[in-house]
Amino acid sequence: MKMVRSEKLIYEYEKRDEEGNVIGMNRAVDGVDIDIAQGDFVAILGHNGSGKSTLAKHMNAILVPTGGTMWVDGRDTKDPMELWNVRQSAGMVFQNPDNQIIGTVVEEDVGFGPENLGVPTDEIWKRVEDSLKAVGMLEYRNNSPNKLSGGQKQRVAIAGVIAMEPKCIVLDEPTAMLDPNGRKEVIRTVQELRRKKKVTVILITHYMEEVIDADQAYVMDSGHVVMHGTPREIFSRVDELKKYRLDVPQVTMLAETLRKKGLKIPSGILRTEELVEALCQSN
Amino acid sequence: MSIKLEHINYVYSPGTAYEKQALKEISLEIQQGEFVGIIGHTGSGKSTLIQHFNGLIKATSGALYYDGKNIYDEGYNMKELRNQVGLVFQYPEHQLFEVDVLSDVCFGPKNQGLSKEECEERAKEALGLVGLPEKYYHQSPFELSGGQKRRAAIAGVLAMRPGVLVLDEPTAGLDPKGRDDILDQIEYLHKNTNMTVILVSHSMEDIARYVSRIIVMNQGEKMFDGKPKEVFAHYRELEEVGLAAPQVTYIMHALKAKGMDVLTDATTVEEAAEEIMRSFHD
Numbered sequence: 001m002k003m004v005r006s007e008k009l010i011y012e013y014e015k016r017d018e019e020g021n022v023i024g025m026n027r028a029v030d031g032v033d034i035d036i037a038q039g040d041f042v043a044i045l046g047h048n049g050s051g052k053s054t055l056a057k058h059m060n061a062i063l064v065p066t067g068g069t070m071w072v073d074g075r076d077t078k079d080p081m082e083l084w085n086v087r088q089s090a091g092m093v094f095q096n097p098d099n100q101i102i103g104t105v106v107e108e109d110v111g112f113g114p115e116n117l118g119v120p121t122d123e124i125w126k127r128v129e130d131s132l133k134a135v136g137m138l139e140y141r142n143n144s145p146n147k148l149s150g151g152q153k154q155r156v157a158i159a160g161v162i163a164m165e166p167k168c169i170v171l172d173e174p175t176a177m178l179d180p181n182g183r184k185e186v187i188r189t190v191q192e193l194r195r196k197k198k199v200t201v202i203l204i205t206h207y208m209e210e211v212i213d214a215d216q217a218y219v220m221d222s223g224h225v226v227m228h229g230t231p232r233e234i235f236s237r238v239d240e241l242k243k244y245r246l247d248v249p250q251v252t253m254l255a256e257t258l259r260k261k262g263l264k265i266p267s268g269i270l271r272t273e274e275l276v277e278a279l280c281q282s283n
Numbered sequence: 284m285s286i287k288l289e290h291i292n293y294v295y296s297p298g299t300a301y302e303k304q305a306l307k308e309i310s311l312e313i314q315q316g317e318f319v320g321i322i323g324h325t326g327s328g329k330s331t332l333i334q335h336f337n338g339l340i341k342a343t344s345g346a347l348y349y350d351g352k353n354i355y356d357e358g359y360n361m362k363e364l365r366n367q368v369g370l371v372f373q374y375p376e377h378q379l380f381e382v383d384v385l386s387d388v389c390f391g392p393k394n395q396g397l398s399k400e401e402c403e404e405r406a407k408e409a410l411g412l413v414g415l416p417e418k419y420y421h422q423s424p425f426e427l428s429g430g431q432k433r434r435a436a437i438a439g440v441l442a443m444r445p446g447v448l449v450l451d452e453p454t455a456g457l458d459p460k461g462r463d464d465i466l467d468q469i470e471y472l473h474k475n476t477n478m479t480v481i482l483v484s485h486s487m488e489d490i491a492r493y494v495s496r497i498i499v500m501n502q503g504e505k506m507f508d509g510k511p512k513e514v515f516a517h518y519r520e521l522e523e524v525g526l527a528a529p530q531v532t533y534i535m536h537a538l539k540a541k542g543m544d545v546l547t548d549a550t551t552v553e554e555a556a557e558e559i560m561r562s563f564h565d
Binding site: 046047048049050095149150151173176177178179180181182183206208209242245246247249250251253254257258261263272273275276279280 | 323324325326428429430455456457458459460461462485487488525526527529530531533534537538541543552553555556559560563
């Protein structure tokens with residue numbers, strides 16, 4: 001079952017000068033084919049301005065293609081009749097938690113989404129409770145969101161999306177503004193959601209360590225998909241990644257450095273345990 | 284020209300229901316030319332602390348000496364202090380506002396009362412230091428990429444020629460290359476100008492790579508203050524307060540636990556690689 005699929009997706013917008021005159025066209029996404037199955041965990045990597053956020057915004061029809069097609073849960077996002085169905089299928093979480101939280105009490109904030117969908121009150125309360133439980137924030141249900149840490153706020157934002165029961169969550173750099181603990185909390189939460197609720201997860205990030213558990217990763221550069229594969233396949237191409245202004249996890253870099261110095265270590269090492277094992281064997 | 288804090292305490296909203304002690308008895312000294320990292324979880328007091336360095340926040344009690352003079356003394360020249368201690372806030376590109384890059388960077392020196400020529404000279408020097416080429420000078424700052432915007436914003440502070448540069452998470456939201464570019468530029472500046480650099484960051488890997496001293500903040504208190512190797516040796520305690528050591532430090536500990544004869548104090552990929560190679564050749 002396909003969750004998100006695009007075919008030759010193009011997104012162009014007009015470039016304007018200060019007076020608002022059109023001075024040209026900019027192609028932010030240029031002929032992208034992606035194919036994401038229901039329940040998958042997919043990472044999208046790419047430097048600032050590579051087109052990855054623009055692509056992500058197509059997944060819940062914040063933007064619609066100017067060329068090609070995007071289907072979310074089988075629905076063409078260009079079809080205005082499908083807009084609300086698309087938005088309900090794919091929920092989005094953004095970088096800055098402070099821009100996404102609107103309620104004065106945590107549970108109110110989480111209930112906002114389902115309320116807008118016209119869900120009956122009893123059902124809203126049930127969903128609020130379930131969602132807060134799923135992100136481990138139930139004990140904060142009566143707190144004020146602005147007293148929470150960054151990681152906690154981001155988990156509340158995720159609960160708000162979950163409460164709408166989407167089949168897919170798209171997270172656009174959800175950890176960029178968080179401290180190490182906040183980052184871990186958010187990633188752990190997302191992975192649990194995927195396991196327990198079988199939600200499709202699409203994660204955009206600049207932290208390479210966060211994608212090692214992904215089923216597949218796409219790398220974008222100037223609007224194109226330039227690399228596609230499992231994290232192991234992608235992270236074993238260190239030099240190519242650097243060319244696209246990206247990086248590899250520190251453990252992968254260390255393994256690569258040791259390999260170049262002549263130690264027998266397989267390429268594409270992603271975890272501490274793998275490197276430790278490889279070194280113990282060659283010792 | 285050191286910065287010296289003695290028993291600094293700071294209380295937010297004293298006497299109200301929101302009263303919160305953000306800094307508790309902070310004493311430390313930073314010498315001219317040091318490259319210091321400050322780490323701590325969200326809400327640990329890092330940002331409050333750095334805003335004391337240029338007098339933006341005044342301590343509830345305690346003393347802060349810049350170049351030997353207590354900045355809380357009556358008649359102290361606060362304006363001069365702010366010229367000397369340049370603060371780059373989080374997401375500094377949100378503060379860009381001028382019609383072109385050069386004018387934006389000129390804004391600081393213009394406020395210092397310098398002539399137009401001097402302002403431009405300093406602005407060009409600063410833009411050179413952050414590695415922003417001349418072709419961008421007359422472009423709108425809003426047309427630059429994320430990393431370029433941030434560099435333009437940092438240049439705006441450098442143009443005031445501060446003796447101390449304080450950066451609050453200068454790489455947040457940048458891609459890996461943009462992150463390395465900015466930090467490499469800062470390191471270059473530090474090496475070539477004897478400027479004191481104070482870097483607040485959530486990336487332990489970055490901190491380990493660039494700074495020579497780390498101050499760890501936790502719940503308003505100074506928890507550790509030492510060389511990266513010393514501080515990251517306390518990785519278990521760091522984890523308890525929401526921090527961590529760089530990934531390579533964990534690798535070294537794991538190797539040691541498996542019986543390999545390695546020292547566990549590496550904090551960068553290069554150090555770890557060297558230590559592992561040494562153990563293989565011994």
